[in-house]
Every structure is written in C-alpha cells, then in structure tokens.
C-alpha cells in the first residue's frame with residue numbers, strides 16, 4: 037500500500053515537470069533557440085567540452101546555464117571567455133528541473149542561438165527529467181570505464197549524441213571500446229558516438245557539425 041502511494045507521488049512530480057518542460061521548449065523554439073541538455077558524471081569534462089564547442093561555433097550565439105549543487109567556477113570561466121552564462125545552484129538537488137530552467141531562461145533573455153544547459157554532474161537523475169531541451173548530449177569518458185552503458189543505461193538510452201572524452205588518456209587506461217559500443221547500441225541505435233579530447237582538442241569539429249545540422 038505504502039509502495040503504491042510513493043509511485044503516485046513520483047508520477048505526479050514527473051508529470052508536472054514535463055508539463056513545464058514542454059512550455060519552455062515551445063517558448064525557446066519560438067525565440068529561435070536550440071537547447072542542449074549536457075549530461076555526464078562529475079568531472080567528465082562537460083565544461084571543458086562546452087568551451088571547445090563554443091569556440092568553434094560560427095554565426096550562432098551561444099548561451100550557457102550552468103547547474104551545480106554549489107559554487108560558480110564554471111560560470112565564471114565561461115563569462116571570462118565572453119560567453120553569456122548564468123549559474124543555478126540547486127543547494128543539494130542532484131539534477132536540474134524545468135521550473136529552475138524556466139526562471140534562468142527568463143533571466144538570460146535569449147534569442148536566436150544555442151542554449152547549452154550543463155546539468156549537475158551525475159550519470160543517473162539528470163536523464164530522468166526533461167528541462168525544455170531539444171536534444172540531450174551525454175559526455176562519457178575513457179577513464180570512467182567501458183561498462184558504464186550497462187550500469188547507467190538511462191543516460192545512454194536517452195542521449196541524442198554521445199561524446200567520449202579524455203581520449204588522450206587511452207594509452208593509460210584499459211578502455212574496451214568494442215564492449216562500450218556493444219552496450220551503447222543495445223540501448224540506443226541512432227545517437228552518433230564521437231571520440232574527443234578536451235586536452236588535444238581532437239574530435240570537437242564533428243560535434244559542432246552535428247549541432248549545426250540540428251540548428252538549421
């Protein structure tokens with residue numbers, strides 16, 4: 037009985053969140069904004085990847101909403117590079133939700149560009165909540181190990197593009213790409229999987245081409 041009640045509450049939390057997310061998504065579309073929910077484990081290289089992507093974007097204005105439990109280092113780093121970025125601190129919550137994004141979108145005053153929303157570093161909860169995005173980008177890394185699609189399936193299943201970061205470290209870790217890809221493709225047949233390195237900057241041109249295709 038108590039188990040039933042818990043399911044009902046969670047369902048209503050998801051429904052309410054998705055309702056707000058749909059409104060944000062349609063308002064962003066009307067303003068000419070393509071929004072990407074950037075997900076990945078803590079330290080996967082979400083901010084590093086955003087910097088590499090943004091510096092390669094041409095003819096498109098980038099905006100960033102940075103989600104962290106505490107602190108604003110990533111926002112400050114992006115602002116110092118001239119990027120219009122604002123910070124959301126959840127104060128404990130392990131994912132961003134759509135009411136939080138609704139407020140940040142109003143504050144940023146967006147039009148015609150790409151909005152990157154860096155979610156809280158977490159390979160689980162962010163994948164469960166729509167936040168008004170048009171696409172989800174998952175940043176995985178060779179240092180996390182090749183079993184992650186098997187252990188954290190939802191993030192891999194929901195991703196529209198999967199970036200494998202830290203490929204400069206491949207000689208030092210036993211990342212089994214074949215096993216990783218087998219796990220990914222069992223969950224997700226279509227998302228492109230692109231190998232990059234935030235250190236050597238390899239691979240980001242392909243990520244940017246994918247984004248520009250979508251923005252068109």
Ligand SMILES: Nc1nc2c(ncn2[C@@H]2O[C@H](COP(=O)(O)OP(=O)(O)OP(=O)(O)O)[C@@H](O)[C@H]2O)c(=O)[nH]1
Pocket residue numbers: 076077078079080081082083084085110156157201202203204205232233234235236
């Ligand atoms: N060797 C190597 N280090 C990287 C690469 N990408 C990021 N790093 C390092 O990894 C650390 C974390 O990178 P961030 O970009 O801050 O990661 P994040 O996912 O934004 O982290 P949180 O926002 O804290 O979840 C930093 O010390 C980066 O310099 C890479 O491709 N290769």
Ligand SMILES: [Mg+2]
Pocket residue numbers: 082083084110154
């Ligand atoms: Mg970051």
